[in-house]
Amino acid sequence: MRKSITLYGLTFSLPMFVWQAAFFLAPLLFLIALSFWSVRNFRMEPDFNLENWIRMLGRAVFWQTYLRTLLLSASAAVITSALAFPCAYGIAFKLSDTARRWAIFLMVIPFFTSYLVRIYSWQIFLSDNGIINALLAKVGLGPFAMLNSVFGMMIGYLTLSFPLVVLLQLFSLVFVDKTLIEAAHNLRCGRLRTVFEVVVPASKVGLVIAALFCFILTFGDFVSPLYLGGGDPPTLSILITDTTKSGQQWPRAAVIALTMIATLLAIAFAAVSFAYRERGR
Amino acid sequence: MNDFNRNRLVDWALKLYVALSFGFIFAPIAASFVFSFNADRFPSLPLGGFSTVWYEAVWNDPLVWEGLRNTLIVGIVVSVLATVIGFGAAYTDFRYRFFGKTVYVALALLPPTIPVVILGLAMLAFLSSTHLSGAIYSVMIAHVVMCAPFAMAICRLRLSQMDPSLEAAAWNLGATEWMAMRHVIIPFCKPAIFSALFITMAVSFDEFAVAWFVSGLNETLPVKVLGFLQGQVSPRINVIGTFVFIASMTLVILAQILLMKRSAAPAGGAKETGAVTP
Numbered sequence: 001m002r003k004s005i006t007l008y009g010l011t012f013s014l015p016m017f018v019w020q021a022a023f024f025l026a027p028l029l030f031l032i033a034l035s036f037w038s039v040r041n042f043r044m045e046p047d048f049n050l051e052n053w054i055r056m057l058g059r060a061v062f063w064q065t066y067l068r069t070l071l072l073s074a075s076a077a078v079i080t081s082a083l084a085f086p087c088a089y090g091i092a093f094k095l096s097d098t099a100r101r102w103a104i105f106l107m108v109i110p111f112f113t114s115y116l117v118r119i120y121s122w123q124i125f126l127s128d129n130g131i132i133n134a135l136l137a138k139v140g141l142g143p144f145a146m147l148n149s150v151f152g153m154m155i156g157y158l159t160l161s162f163p164l165v166v167l168l169q170l171f172s173l174v175f176v177d178k179t180l181i182e183a184a185h186n187l188r189c190g191r192l193r194t195v196f197e198v199v200v201p202a203s204k205v206g207l208v209i210a211a212l213f214c215f216i217l218t219f220g221d222f223v224s225p226l227y228l229g230g231g232d233p234p235t236l237s238i239l240i241t242d243t244t245k246s247g248q249q250w251p252r253a254a255v256i257a258l259t260m261i262a263t264l265l266a267i268a269f270a271a272v273s274f275a276y277r278e279r280g281r
Numbered sequence: 282m283n284d285f286n287r288n289r290l291v292d293w294a295l296k297l298y299v300a301l302s303f304g305f306i307f308a309p310i311a312a313s314f315v316f317s318f319n320a321d322r323f324p325s326l327p328l329g330g331f332s333t334v335w336y337e338a339v340w341n342d343p344l345v346w347e348g349l350r351n352t353l354i355v356g357i358v359v360s361v362l363a364t365v366i367g368f369g370a371a372y373t374d375f376r377y378r379f380f381g382k383t384v385y386v387a388l389a390l391l392p393p394t395i396p397v398v399i400l401g402l403a404m405l406a407f408l409s410s411t412h413l414s415g416a417i418y419s420v421m422i423a424h425v426v427m428c429a430p431f432a433m434a435i436c437r438l439r440l441s442q443m444d445p446s447l448e449a450a451a452w453n454l455g456a457t458e459w460m461a462m463r464h465v466i467i468p469f470c471k472p473a474i475f476s477a478l479f480i481t482m483a484v485s486f487d488e489f490a491v492a493w494f495v496s497g498l499n500e501t502l503p504v505k506v507l508g509f510l511q512g513q514v515s516p517r518i519n520v521i522g523t524f525v526f527i528a529s530m531t532l533v534i535l536a537q538i539l540l541m542k543r544s545a546a547p548a549g550g551a552k553e554t555g556a557v558t559p
Contacts, residue, residue, distance in 0.1 A: 008458045009377060013385070016370035016429060020388050024426045027407035028395070034406050087302040090295035103299065105537070110306055112483045112529040116506045117522030121309035124316060131312070163306060191291065220396020222490070227510060237398045244494070250406050257399040264396070 028261075035254040042248050056255040062239075066259070069219065069235040072150075076157040077215040080165050081207065083158070088169035089195070092176075104170070110163045118159050119227050126152050126228065148230030156224025161214040168213060172206020173199070208275035215271075216264060236260055310526065317519035335516045345521065348502040351417055352486060355501055359424040360482035366425065367432025367477060372466065374433075375440040376448070390430045400427070401494030408495055415497025423491045428481035435480060439473030440466075476536035483529045483536075 038047040056062050091103045110118075125131045126146040136142035146152050176199055184194040200207065218224075222237035231238055236256055243253040317336070321329035339345050370389045374382070392400070404423045408414035413422065447469075451461035467474070489503035496504055502521065509515045 006458075008462075009373070012369035013373035013377070014369075015366045016373075016389050016433070017385065019366055019425060019429065020392070023404070023407075023422050024392055025388065027400075027403035030407040030410065031399075031403045084302075086295060086298045090299040094292050094295050095299070103303075106303060107306075109530070109533070110310075112487065112533045113310055113526050114487050114489075114503060114506065114522055114529075116489055116503060116510060117313050117518055117525070118309040120506075120510055120518045120522070121313040121316075124312055125308070158305070159309065162302070166302070191288075216394060216396065220398050222398055237396065240398045240402055244402050244405065250402070253402055254406065257402050260396065260399060 031254045031257055034251055035258055037251045039248055039251060044248055044250060052251045052255050056252055057259075062256075065234060065236055065239060066263075068233060069237075070263070072153065072157075072225075072235065073215050073219040076154060076161065076218040077211040079154060080158055080161050080214045081169075081211045084162055084165040084169055084210070085207070088166045088173055089199070091166070092170055092173035104167070107163045107167050107170075110159075115160060116223060119156055119223050122152070122155055122159065122228060123147060126155065147228065150229065153225050153229030156228040157214075157218045157221070160221055160224060161217045164217070165210045165214050168206055168210035169203070172203040172210075176202045205275045208271050212268060212271040215267060219260065219264060313519045313522045314526075316516060317523045319516065335520045339517050339520045339524075342517070344505060345502070345517075348500055348505040351420075351496075351499055352502040354417065355420050355424060355492075356482045356485045358421050359428055359485045360478045362421070362425045363428035363481040364432045364436075364474060364477045366429045367434075367481075368436045368470065368474060370429070370433045371436035371440055374437060375443075376445075389433050392426050392430050397488075397490035401491040404491060405494040414495050415499070417496070417499040419495040419497070420492045420499065420501060423495050424485045424488060427488065427491065428484050431484060432477035432481050435477040436470055436473045439470050443469050472539040476540050479532040479536040479539075483532045486525060486529055486532075 033046075034044075035052055036048050036050070037044050038049040038051065039045070091100055095103060123130070127133075128143055128145060128147070130147070132146065133143040136144070146155075180198055180202060181194060184198045189197070220237055222235070222241050225231060225235045226238055229235075234242070236259075240253050240256050240260075243249050243256065315328070318331050318333065319329050320332035320334060367389075370385075374386055374389075379385075400423070404419075404426075405414055408419050408422065413419055443466075447465055448461050451465045452458070456464065487503060489501075489507050492501050493504045493507055500508070502525065506518055506521055509518050509521075
């Protein structure tokens with residue numbers, strides 16, 4: 001169906017291209033230009049100035065924050081994947097078709113509830129006088145300081161990414177050839193060993209992509225680190241919001257943002273090539 | 282045999298784990314609902330008395346009404362624009378093969394993978410340099426960018442259930458391309474189009490980060506909630522959360538019903554996808 005360019009074709013293809021080029025691609029490219037601008041007397045001026053880059057990347061605090069954020073998101077990706085896998089596995093292999101459909105539907109619901117409200121709700125659970133401590137007090141335990149800690153932050157990260165990770169894992173588990181599992185069982189492969197040597201390799205792509213999405217989501221999230229993690233020491237995304245909202249230091253915020261994008265691209269590339277490696281062997 | 286017993290136990294444990302996972306996911310949602318009716322200012326156990334005092338506080342708060350109005354205006358405009366744009370892109374991907382198509386599709390689907398803080402900063406800087414920031418249409422511009430990929434994905438899934446020769450048959454019977462679009466493609470995609478309208482509206486209703494960056498004084502409701510969150514403890518968040526939850530769920534369930542009902546009837550094809558798409 002080769003066609004020359006027609007008015008009809010352009011009517012449908014152009015709006016998306018124009019809109020995303022003008023309001024998605026252009027802002028991201030503008031961010032690159034902005035990172036070279038200079039700020040004089042609290043005003044931004046177009047410039048080609050490396051100072052923002054040198055200043056930001058020359059700070060020890062920046063690199064501490066960078067490594068901390070990287071470590072937090074990597075841990076979140078590992079923890080979420082580990083916690084989500086039994087859930088996805090259970091839904092994929094242990095539920096009836098109807099129950100599975102319901103489970104998927106329920107998993108989708110969180111995407112349409114306000115993340116902010118859920119984080120506020122977790123504050124109610126985790127605070128010093130909150131629900132969990134009130135329940136623990138009845139058993140004679142606690143109180144534990146769970147709010148404004150890494151634990152609280154991880155709960156927030158889980159709230160953000162757990163349903164998505166389960167869904168992505170689930171979609172790859174559903175496509176695992178069931179005869180492979182039966183074959184493994186017939187060959188006297190143990191239950192757990194079957195999971196790790198048959199099911200996990202067969203669904204590797206989906207599992208890695210799920211972990212990658214968890215990483216991307218948590219890397220850019222400023223709500224959980226701020227309202228459940230306490231925000232001190234900050235993460236990169238908190239640094240961006242602070243720098244942007246507290247005046248005219250947008251060029252420096254742009255430097256942070258671009259460093260984040262570069263990191264995400266590198267991680268995404270590494271994850272995808274890892275996911276598809278060994279497939280040919 | 283021993284193996285049989287172990288199997289049952291493992292099954293049971295996994296099912297329990299699935300139930301616990303749902304408990305974790307829905308605990309905050311349920312708590313926000315319960316505490317929206319709690320009289321105490323500082324929410325904890327045991328519960329205070331039943332009260333609608335926070336509902337009254339929200340009802341009488343002009344700022345909330347202003348936010349709600351902004352949210353609704355933005356949501357409606359965004360859903361229409363994003364669906365039109367997304368449908369066009371989906372149809373292009375469905376029908377045409379051209380040089381650079383991979384780039385085209387990547388551009389269409391990429392926005393949700395960029396962290397919202399970065400998108401927010403980029404939009405704010407770009408829009409204010411072109412004097413488009415700080416207005417309600419700034420939020421619309423940004424939300425269309427973020428919502429169009431969802432609309433495209435939904436429409437594309439529906440189109441993939443369609444036999445491409447249907448359109449060609451219409452042409453052979455003398456229909457122009459426009460007529461084929463009007464009488465074949467659009468009717469076939471109607472459930473997906475409506476579902477895209479509702480889903481994109483729901484996404485826009487809940488988006489706070491980019492809206493926070495670009496909205497200036499024209500804050501939408503989620504941005505107000507972010508403001509409440511920055512202030513002291515406020516059970517109003519629970520009330521607004523409950524309200525937004527019900528509104529979003531209504532939209533999502535409507536979308537789901539549309540997809541399920543129609544995708545079963547015409548053209549058969551992959552019925553499963555209709556039930557699964559969010």
